[in-house]
Amino acid sequence: MEEVKNKVIDELSNKDYEFGFTTDIEMELAPKGLNEDIVRFISEKKGEPQWMLDYRLKAYRHWLTLKMPKWGHLDIPKIDYQDLSYFAAPKNMPKYESLDEVDPELLDTFNKLGIPLEEQKRLTGIAVDAVFDSVSVKTTFQETLKELDIIFCSMSDAIKDHPDLVKKYIGSVVPYTDNYFASLNAAVFSDGSFCYIPKGARCPVELSTYFRINTAGTGQFERTLIIADEGAYVSYLEGCTAPQRDENQLHAAVVEIIAEKDAEVKYSTVQNWYPGDKDGKGGIYNFVTKRAICKGNGSKVSWTQVETGSAITWKYPSTILKGDDTIAEFYSVAVTNNHQQADTGSKMIHLGKNSKSTIVSKGISLGKSQNTYRGMVKFGKNAHNSRNHSQCDSLLMGDKCGAHTFPYIKVENNTGIVEHEATTSKIADDQLNYLKQRGLGEEQAVSLLVNGYAKEVLKQLPMEFAAEATKLLSISMEGSVG
Amino acid sequence: MELIKIRDLHVNIDNKEILKGFDLNINRGEVHAIMGPNGTGKSTLASALVGKPDYEVTKGEVIFKGKDLLEMEIEERALEGLFLAFQYPVEIPGVSMINFMKTVVDARREYRKEEPISPVDFLKLVKRSSELVGISDKMKGRAVNEGFSGGEKKKNEIFQMAMLQPDLAILDELDSGLDIDSLKQVAEAINKLRNENNAFLIITHYQRLLDYIVPDFVHIMNDGKIVKSGDKDLAKELESKGYDDIMGLN
Amino acid sequence: MIDYYKELFEKNKENLESGLQLEQIRQQGLKDFVRMGFPGNKMEKWKNFSTKSIQKNRYELNSIEERTKLDFFSKLSGLESPNTIIFNNGHCSYDFQIEESKNGVIFGSIKAVLAKYPEKVLKYFNKANKQNLNGFNAMNSAFAQDGFFLYVPENIKIDFPVLVTQNYNIDSYQLINNRNIIVLEDDASCEIVQIESSEVGNKAFANNITESFLGQNAQLTINKLQKYLGNTIVIESSFTKQKSGSNYSCNIATIGGNKLRNDIHVKLEGTNCFANINGGFVLDENNEVDNNVYIDHATPDCDSNQNFKGILDGKSKGAFTGYVLVRQDSQRTNAYQSNNNIVLSEKANISTNPFLEIYADDVKCSHGASIGRLDQNAMFYLRARGLSEEKSKELLLSAFAMEVFKDVTNTKFKEVVSKEIENKLLKD
Numbered sequence A: 001m002e003e004v005k006n007k008v009i010d011e012l013s014n015k016d017y018e019f020g021f022t023t024d025i026e027m028e029l030a031p032k033g034l035n036e037d038i039v040r041f042i043s044e045k046k047g048e049p050q051w052m053l054d055y056r057l058k059a060y061r062h063w064l065t066l067k068m069p070k071w072g073h074l075d076i077p078k079i080d081y082q083d084l085s086y087f088a089a090p091k092n093m094p095k096y097e098s099l100d101e102v103d104p105e106l107l108d109t110f111n112k113l114g115i116p117l118e119e120q121k122r123l124t125g126i127a128v129d130a131v132f133d134s135v136s137v138k139t140t141f142q143e144t145l146k147e148l149d150i151i152f153c154s155m156s157d158a159i160k161d162h163p164d165l166v167k168k169y170i171g172s173v174v175p176y177t178d179n180y181f182a183s184l185n186a187a188v189f190s191d192g193s194f195c196y197i198p199k200g201a202r203c204p205v206e207l208s209t210y211f212r213i214n215t216a217g218t219g220q221f222e223r224t225l226i227i228a229d230e231g232a233y234v235s236y237l238e239g240c241t242a243p244q245r246d247e248n249q250l251h252a253a254v255v256e257i258i259a260e261k262d263a264e265v266k267y268s269t270v271q272n273w274y275p276g277d278k279d280g281k282g283g284i285y286n287f288v289t290k291r292a293i294c295k296g297n298g299s300k301v302s303w304t305q306v307e308t309g310s311a312i313t314w315k316y317p318s319t320i321l322k323g324d325d326t327i328a329e330f331y332s333v334a335v336t337n338n339h340q341q342a343d344t345g346s347k348m349i350h351l352g353k354n355s356k357s358t359i360v361s362k363g364i365s366l367g368k369s370q371n372t373y374r375g376m377v378k379f380g381k382n383a384h385n386s387r388n389h390s391q392c393d394s395l396l397m398g399d400k401c402g403a404h405t406f407p408y409i410k411v412e413n414n415t416g417i418v419e420h421e422a423t424t425s426k427i428a429d430d431q432l433n434y435l436k437q438r439g440l441g442e443e444q445a446v447s448l449l450v451n452g453y454a455k456e457v458l459k460q461l462p463m464e465f466a467a468e469a470t471k472l473l474s475i476s477m478e479g480s481v482g
Numbered sequence B: 001m002e003l004i005k006i007r008d009l010h011v012n013i014d015n016k017e018i019l020k021g022f023d024l025n026i027n028r029g030e031v032h033a034i035m036g037p038n039g040t041g042k043s044t045l046a047s048a049l050v051g052k053p054d055y056e057v058t059k060g061e062v063i064f065k066g067k068d069l070l071e072m073e074i075e076e077r078a079l080e081g082l083f084l085a086f087q088y089p090v091e092i093p094g095v096s097m098i099n100f101m102k103t104v105v106d107a108r109r110e111y112r113k114e115e116p117i118s119p120v121d122f123l124k125l126v127k128r129s130s131e132l133v134g135i136s137d138k139m140k141g142r143a144v145n146e147g148f149s150g151g152e153k154k155k156n157e158i159f160q161m162a163m164l165q166p167d168l169a170i171l172d173e174l175d176s177g178l179d180i181d182s183l184k185q186v187a188e189a190i191n192k193l194r195n196e197n198n199a200f201l202i203i204t205h206y207q208r209l210l211d212y213i214v215p216d217f218v219h220i221m222n223d224g225k226i227v228k229s230g231d232k233d234l235a236k237e238l239e240s241k242g243y244d245d246i247m248g249l250n
Numbered sequence C: 001m002i003d004y005y006k007e008l009f010e011k012n013k014e015n016l017e018s019g020l021q022l023e024q025i026r027q028q029g030l031k032d033f034v035r036m037g038f039p040g041n042k043m044e045k046w047k048n049f050s051t052k053s054i055q056k057n058r059y060e061l062n063s064i065e066e067r068t069k070l071d072f073f074s075k076l077s078g079l080e081s082p083n084t085i086i087f088n089n090g091h092c093s094y095d096f097q098i099e100e101s102k103n104g105v106i107f108g109s110i111k112a113v114l115a116k117y118p119e120k121v122l123k124y125f126n127k128a129n130k131q132n133l134n135g136f137n138a139m140n141s142a143f144a145q146d147g148f149f150l151y152v153p154e155n156i157k158i159d160f161p162v163l164v165t166q167n168y169n170i171d172s173y174q175l176i177n178n179r180n181i182i183v184l185e186d187d188a189s190c191e192i193v194q195i196e197s198s199e200v201g202n203k204a205f206a207n208n209i210t211e212s213f214l215g216q217n218a219q220l221t222i223n224k225l226q227k228y229l230g231n232t233i234v235i236e237s238s239f240t241k242q243k244s245g246s247n248y249s250c251n252i253a254t255i256g257g258n259k260l261r262n263d264i265h266v267k268l269e270g271t272n273c274f275a276n277i278n279g280g281f282v283l284d285e286n287n288e289v290d291n292n293v294y295i296d297h298a299t300p301d302c303d304s305n306q307n308f309k310g311i312l313d314g315k316s317k318g319a320f321t322g323y324v325l326v327r328q329d330s331q332r333t334n335a336y337q338s339n340n341n342i343v344l345s346e347k348a349n350i351s352t353n354p355f356l357e358i359y360a361d362d363v364k365c366s367h368g369a370s371i372g373r374l375d376q377n378a379m380f381y382l383r384a385r386g387l388s389e390e391k392s393k394e395l396l397l398s399a400f401a402m403e404v405f406k407d408v409t410n411t412k413f414k415e416v417v418s419k420e421i422e423n424k425l426l427k428d
């Protein structure tokens, strides 16, 4: 039985990265290195107004005063920030008016990723903004959205076309002083998605962004801003892939979400950046700051993430429950394999009355990986009658990996209730034996149990994504199902 | 002699009106039964009478032993002699049954300006009551209701009733969860405790319990008030015809 | 401030050495203390315990030896033992020094034992706490003055619980560093009851270390009551090493405390060990208590259990950090952590951090933590039976806190604790 298990694990570990192709397109690259001139260069390339440049420079100067955070349960090799290029764009293609203008090879890339830009997504009802390295390529589905006055465009366009909205909200949830990576992002962010749902509008389609890092030696720093005005609703999906390269690539994104009174935002991520090969070579360093604010009373934010990629993940999608009667949720499945390291979790900061939050985190560690849940639940003095329930489970498969749980719970109000539960174990032998007694092979049984284990999270995903996520998860399980 | 008088009682939960003008008089020595479809407010009536928080009385009055019941704190009502055998008794880990009963018995005696009960008398009382209801010594040693089966919890409620000898006992669905032998034993216990000075209000869905504890009056409740009253035959009629027919809905 | 302690050390070196001759250990302690200094709030492990009020004062070394007050015993109600050692302000009461029984048990003040059997004490001194883990531990190594020493030879079971009492009552800023050592050889067993207290006017700061060594199949139970009044600041660190088959049970009842930190380190170094660490704390006013438990599963097939419960009233602050480390080869580990708290007042606050760090796969580890109010349904049930709101509350709270001591077999100890908890609750 041990043998079978080892075989399963071996196969899982050796499973190649499915999206590891590169695209040959002429790129315009900024010279390597980071200084004020580079920041100006990025801003100029993007034709930004002065206020944006000023913001970037302020952020850059602040970043210089900061040090890389060390508190994660991560072993991060030294990153030479001067050896990266901070801007890469397909040459001579700042913007596409119609799909015909798009470089066929680029289109092909997206097809390989399973994201046909127009037709197919119209069928599935997803509006896609595809970010290729640093520039947003094409936003589909514009017309449908226009009718509802929903703005869904690239961040660069938003800065030009909706400066007031951007000015009002950018940095309002994640200030450029927030942390090392957020600061860096504010200085050099390349592009990303911008989304504004006006009062009372329910966005009828799932909005979606695909991120892909293509060029070697570049960093990708997208910036996403989602605003749901009073009573608005939107569901937003984010997918990430990168080609297979031997050196590590840096990804430091910032996502800000603002939910005004009675608004609801659902944010789902399937993160599948290249995790490096089975010896730990290559892979993305994913240092992401994602934060939402339930600003108005009665607002709701829900994060769902399926994390299977990246060599190192450092990510804590968080919610500030500022309004009264607000709701925040965090559902996460994180799978680490080979030499991957993940330190991920959520923060729920309760400030408003009757605020409720839920955390469900499922970690699965294989190979020689380290998988850490780190979370914080805090009830402020005025968070009367608030509630939190957290459930953090870790599954270990193999005796070379680690699973760690670091919850921080702080309560300053005597009317709240916090409940936290966590378990760490391997797959239960009695469950395995039960399934085997019913005729399943070891591999099938393991696969079934792991899927069942993650189900609570997967079922939170929008339909279109759930299938994809299950498939991704089964990249880990595939080798085991005969 | 009149024990309790409920007049035009209106009760809200979460701003939703559940009791909508409930009237009932119970004299000492009487046994009343209340029947009615699920969700009509039977348990709400019981909870409101014993003073459960969040049950907002918006209108009406309740006079218990000549005093305004609604003005009293939860424990005052209990000490005055009102007892509720809960439909769903609460589990209280860490508080042993014996310690709990001793504390409660003494609280009652203190209320009546009596000395605390002597250990010997207390043990006698415990023995008598537990034999009457048929609960084991093992149960008495455990924490209040913790890990008790559904039937054991019900028996434990009646054990407490036997210990405390209230003036008015409200029994909310005593029969649910009890096996047939236990039901008989518990009913017999109640019959033994029944006398001309106390009274019972029995909430039930089934005739079966009323076969053992014969009521003087049967009331049918629907949508927050009593819609029909009669003697013990009303319950039998209900069993054969069903609510719709009895309430004249067909 | 560090310089101040360097001077204090130089000034008192001879005096200290004449009491406990430790030489190297003291020098190393001072060196480590100077290097590490006082732990600051920025350090992960000291987030919930500010050392500012300690750093603010210039503590003198305490040399006041006091007679034991007789009325002290009356407080113990039934815990008296033929094996008793009494400390006042860190000094062993002079009429008790050392006791040796025929079967080889040695029990006494560490000062007396070190003088008579230096090799016995030095074999263990700082051996469970090798690295002077933090500034305070190092400070204790440098300034250690007294403490108790208990040695139980192979196969010996001490029948009566050993009683150790410690009381602080000094109205000036004095520093107390006690070092206790408990050694249980293979198959030895004993129970220690510790009563730690201070008086309202006390200003002394106590920084104590207890090192325990459990041989194979040894069984050690520590039942401790902490009741500190006044401005007492206390840091109690314990380091326990367990050999295979040994069983360590530590139960701490904390009744208030101006500023108290318990650091409990357990290292499971043999297979089939069990460590069972329980704590109940009842706080009010400005009480501040920080409990930290570190359990290192260094070998396979061991179990550990942590169960802490807190009741917080007034403006009190409570914290629990539980750490379970399961090393790579420690297969078949079972570890459980639980911390539940009830917050009674608007101004009280609590933080709880149950941490698991796991590198072996065949394990069952879990934790649960909760912060909440009294169970309102239970309150209602009790009141509906005729108990007053106060009485119901007291009954439920005391049951809540006492639950962590359910495995304690010493009923006398439990009675005393239960009474102390009720008194504390009634006061509010």
Ligand SMILES: Nc1ncnc2c1ncn2[C@@H]1O[C@H](COP(=O)(O)OP(=O)(O)OP(=O)(O)O)[C@@H](O)[C@H]1O
Pocket (backbone or CB within 6 Å): B013, B014, B018, B036, B037, B038, B039, B040, B041, B042, B043, B044, B045
């Ligand atoms: N805490 C509550 N909050 C909101 N509604 C409640 C609450 N408790 C009861 N209700 C509602 O009040 C109504 C009456 O409930 P109640 O429990 O009194 O019914 P019942 O007659 O005892 O029913 P059953 O025969 O099923 O026991 C139901 O519609 C119920 O859903």
Ligand SMILES: [Mg+2]
Pocket (backbone or CB within 6 Å): B042, B043, B044, B087, B172, B173
């Ligand atoms: Mg009912």
